[in-house]
Amino acid sequence: MGRQVCVASAGFSEHASKRSDVNMPELVNEAIVDCLKRVPSLDIKDIDAFVNGNMPAFEGSNIPELWMTDWMGARNKPLMRVTTGGTTGGSVAIAGYYSVAAGLPGVDNVLAIAFEQQSQGDTSVGLASVAYGEISVMNSLGIPYDQLTLLLSGGAAIGIASYQATNYMRKSKITEEDLARVVVQNRHNAAKTWWAHLKMPDLTIEEVLDTPYISYPLRYGMVCPASDGACAMLFTTEEKAKDICDIPVFVNGVGSIANETALIGYGGSGSGQLDLSEQLGAQKTSEIAFNQAGIHFPRKEIDYAEVYSPFPNQELMWVEKLGLFEENTATKMYETGVTALNGELPINCSGGVNSTNAIGASALERPAVAALQIMGKASNQVPKTVHTSLGHGWGGYVNLVTMMVMADEPVRKY
Amino acid sequence: MNEKVIVANKGLIRADFNFWVGRYLDKFYDNLENKKIVGNTCPKCGDVFVPPRKICGKCNEVIPLEENWVDLPETGILINYTITPYKVNDRAFRKVKKPQTIGMIQIDGSNTALIYRLLNLEPDNIKLGMKLKVEWEENTKGDPSDIRGFMKI
Numbered sequence: 001m002g003r004q005v006c007v008a009s010a011g012f013s014e015h016a017s018k019r020s021d022v023n024m025p026e027l028v029n030e031a032i033v034d035c036l037k038r039v040p041s042l043d044i045k046d047i048d049a050f051v052n053g054n055m056p057a058f059e060g061s062n063i064p065e066l067w068m069t070d071w072m073g074a075r076n077k078p079l080m081r082v083t084t085g086g087t088t089g090g091s092v093a094i095a096g097y098y099s100v101a102a103g104l105p106g107v108d109n110v111l112a113i114a115f116e117q118q119s120q121g122d123t124s125v126g127l128a129s130v131a132y133g134e135i136s137v138m139n140s141l142g143i144p145y146d147q148l149t150l151l152l153s154g155g156a157a158i159g160i161a162s163y164q165a166t167n168y169m170r171k172s173k174i175t176e177e178d179l180a181r182v183v184v185q186n187r188h189n190a191a192k193t194w195w196a197h198l199k200m201p202d203l204t205i206e207e208v209l210d211t212p213y214i215s216y217p218l219r220y221g222m223v224c225p226a227s228d229g230a231c232a233m234l235f236t237t238e239e240k241a242k243d244i245c246d247i248p249v250f251v252n253g254v255g256s257i258a259n260e261t262a263l264i265g266y267g268g269s270g271s272g273q274l275d276l277s278e279q280l281g282a283q284k285t286s287e288i289a290f291n292q293a294g295i296h297f298p299r300k301e302i303d304y305a306e307v308y309s310p311f312p313n314q315e316l317m318w319v320e321k322l323g324l325f326e327e328n329t330a331t332k333m334y335e336t337g338v339t340a341l342n343g344e345l346p347i348n349c350s351g352g353v354n355s356t357n358a359i360g361a362s363a364l365e366r367p368a369v370a371a372l373q374i375m376g377k378a379s380n381q382v383p384k385t386v387h388t389s390l391g392h393g394w395g396g397y398v399n400l401v402t403m404m405v406m407a408d409e410p411v412r413k414y
Numbered sequence: 415m416n417e418k419v420i421v422a423n424k425g426l427i428r429a430d431f432n433f434w435v436g437r438y439l440d441k442f443y444d445n446l447e448n449k450k451i452v453g454n455t456c457p458k459c460g461d462v463f464v465p466p467r468k469i470c471g472k473c474n475e476v477i478p479l480e481e482n483w484v485d486l487p488e489t490g491i492l493i494n495y496t497i498t499p500y501k502v503n504d505r506a507f508r509k510v511k512k513p514q515t516i517g518m519i520q521i522d523g524s525n526t527a528l529i530y531r532l533l534n535l536e537p538d539n540i541k542l543g544m545k546l547k548v549e550w551e552e553n554t555k556g557d558p559s560d561i562r563g564f565m566k567i
Contacts, residue, residue, distance in 0.1 A: 023436035026468050033476075044474045060431035070471025122429040 002101030004410050006241035007249040008042075008109075008234045010368035011035025012195040015229035015356045018119040024064060025071035028115045031230035031361075032072060035111070038377060039234065039244045042109070044073035047234075049099055051112045053082040053092040054360030059120040072113060086308075086395015087256070089114040089231065089364025090402025093391070094254050096235040097404070108237050115230035116358035158223060158311070160276075160398050162215040165313035168277035169217060172328040174316070176217050180208035181334050182312035183222050183354060189341065190351025192380040197227040197356040217313075222354075224310035229358035231365045238410070249371040253293030253405035255285040260399045277313075281401040282321040282394070290323065293405040295388065298323040302405075304346055304373045304382060304389040306366035310353045318392060319347060322403070346382045349373070359395075367391025367404040374408050437479055438466045447556035451486045451548070453524050462486070462524040487522050488548040489567065494518040494527075497537050513537065519546055519564050531563035539566075 011034030013019075013027050022030065036044060050072055052065040065081045072079075080099075084091040096112030165179070187203045190196035211221035241248035259281030260273055273280075286298065295301045305324055309315035316330040324345060325333055333339050339347040348354070350369040353362045370389035372378040387409075393402040435443065438454070442465045445452045454477050455462045456470035462484055469476060495517040501508045502516065515532040517540075532540065533549055546564040554560040 020432075020434040021437060023434050023439065026436045026438075029469060060429070070467070071469050073469075073471075073474045075471045075474075117434070120432045120434060122431065 002098075003103045004238040005097050005100045005235055005251045006238050007251060007367075007371040007406065008236045008241045008245045009035050009038040010231070010233045010372050011037065012232075012365065012368070013115075013230040014195050015197040015227045015358055017197065017225060017227060019117060019228035020119065024059065024061065024115070024117050024120070025068035027117055027228065028068055028113055028230045028232075029071040031115070031232040032111065032113065035232040035234055038375075042234075042244050047073060047077070047109050047111045048107045049078040049080075049110045050074040051080050051082060051092050051095045051099060051110065053084075053088040053095075053114045053364075054116050055085065055088055056083050057121075058359065059117055061120070072111070078107065083360070084396050084400055086359060087363045087393040087400045087402045088360045088395075089362055090308075090366070090391075090393030090404070091256065091363075091400075093233060093364050093367050093404055094256055094402060096233065097251050097254055100235045100237060108240055110235045112233045112235060112364060113230065114361040114364040116360040116362075117228045118226040118358065119228050158215050158218055161311040161314060162218050164276045164317065165217050165311065167275055168313050168317050171275075171277060172316070172331065174331045176209060176219075177205060178316070178331045178334070179217065179222060179312040180205040180219075181331075182309075182315050183208050185334060185340060186312075186315075186348055186352045186354040189349050189380055190355035193350045193356075194379050195229070195356070196351040196379075197225050197229070198351070199355075218311055222312050224354050224357040227356050227358040229356065229361055231358075231361040231368050233364060233368045233371070245375070247375045247408060249374045249406045249408065250410045251404060252407050252411040253289035253291070253295070254403065255287075255289035255292070256400060256402040257281045257285040257288070258396065258399045259284070259401070277317050279317060279321045279401075281399065282318060282392075283323075285392075285401040285403045286322040289390070289403040289405045292411070293388075293407065294411045295405065299325065302345065302388050302390055303384070303386040304349070304370060305392070306348055306350065306352065306370045306390070307392045308353050308363055308366055308394040309348065310357055310362075312354060314394070315348065315352065315354065318394070322390070322392060341380065342383050346384075349378070349380045349382055351380075363391075363393030363395065363402060366393055367406065370404070371406055374406060436468070438468055441483070442466050443556045443558075443560075446558075446560040447554045449550050449554060449560070451488065451521060453484050453486050453521070453526075455482045455484050457482055463526050464521050464524045464528060465526075484523065486524060490519040490521040490524075490528075490546055490548075490564070492517050492532075492540070492542055492544050492546055492564075493520050494542070495532065495540055502531070515540060517546070517564060528561075530561055533563040533565050535566055 013030035099110040187200035191199040191201035208221040211219045307318040370391040373386045388407040453464035454466035458473040458475045517532045518527045
């Protein structure tokens with residue numbers, strides 16, 4: 001067993017479609033300054049090790065962790081770079097967790113940093129080097145590369161999501177209006193979050209449904225923006241966390257599972273998954289993380305959830321697959337306000353990835369917001385007391401799912 | 415014999431990349447346009463940075479944007495250099511008639527170095543620690559190419 005790990009603080013930079021007023025290291029520095037502001041007794045010099053990550057090739061900047069070392073305060077300190085595509089942030093968080101849990105001498109305070117400055121590069125071209133839209137889906141279906149050339153393919157990340165969406169819509173019998181409702185909730189929440197990107201306090205379902213299709217059933221008004229932004233999260237030991245912050249957040253379970261295209265077969269063909277909304281990876285990840293955290297009835301025991309949903313159908317899908325709601329009931333929860341800010345199980349009160357998507361940082365922002373909600377320091381704080389929360393990430397080559405389960409007390413050992 | 419036919423399709427993907435320099439470098443390039451070199455100094459250790467930067471890595475000290483600016487001379491000393499028979503700014507491997515020398519120049523009064531071409535200097539005449547002076551481009555645009563290179567004083 002490793003050491004008990006706690007989250008002591010988390011911070012964000014301001015997110016926007018173009019942060020041309022700062023360069024990449026300065027953007028990262030903003031998040032670190034915001035993170036350390038919440039732990040006044042801790043100086044940047046007290047950080048023992050660093051984990052850093054972003055999406056490779058998006059900004060056209062290689063090994064960014066080296067030339068932003070000074071801006072992170074990492075000079076002459078252990079520094080590790082983690083990058084796993086869309087889940088980069090989630091993997092960075094888990095790497096930060098492991099760095100503390102390992103109990104290495106002299107490594108107590110670990111700063112996990114993830115960022116993306118998408119306005120510097122061409123995201124669609126960058127994405128082509130990682131996951132080329134519909135090709136990823138066809139790999140998942142089991143179609144190898146040499147047969148792919150016979151088929152029509154195109155689209156960026158939305159090419160993956162639209163197939164998931166149609167599968168999910170057919171299974172759970174929902175309408176486009178239900179998708180728009182998720183978007184409206186997210187954008188309203190984002191309006192109350194200082195660092196969020198798409199703030200739309202007056203958005204209505206009709207307005208979302210009035211925008212043109214990008215790829216059925218996803219409309220322009222439903223998809224996530226491309227943001228510039230950074231996030232930092234401070235992991236430390238139980239003893240130190242109790243010294244430096246009021247409410248330490250205990251990390252009780254982490255999981256990361258690869259599925260779908262991870263099972264590369266002949267010629268790049270994947271697992272032969274026909275139903276893209278099945279998401280066995282998410283089910284397994286939550287099983288592992290909840291088991292570690294001693295949570296047996298997530299539906300009852302989880303008070304707050306941040307799920308990785310660039311597209312609204314994914315939000316509905318994840319909350320079911322992660323075990324927060326019964327199958328095919330998520331839509332009702334959004335309709336009746338269970339998932340709203342003052343609901344029983346608030347979801348994505350930061351506005352989620354749907355409102356702010358600095359890709360590399362997005363999956364770190366999920367556990368970061370989830371931790372701040374337990375501390376009571378989140379920007380759009382839920383009115384009820386949050387005891388347990390989870391942060392989830394999805395991405396990679398549409399294969400990887402990461403998850404972090406947190407609580408205000410350590411896991412009970414029986 | 416089994417023969418495999420491979421079809422190759424040639425195409426171009428256009429990828430535009432930007433680089434936001436931030437407010438500190440913005441000031442530096444504004445000054446380059448006026449043929450002036452500026453740096454900024456760490457309020458704690460006093461190190462002078464050219465180009466200017468927000469954080470002193472040694473002290474982890476934030477240098478305020480509006481303060482600590484230093485006007486620097488156009489002169490410096492040669493810290494290190496290399497000689498290449500290839501074109502520097504070209505992507506293709508093209509040889510040049512005369513080998514080019516590229517030097518690492520520490521501007522007087524600063525603690526960092528810039529890398530620029532050394533102009534009108536034969537490789538035999540280059541000595542480490544020699545005094546050099548900025549050769550400005552006639553029409554400056556506010557980017558790194560405003561400095562054409564460095565000349566011997």
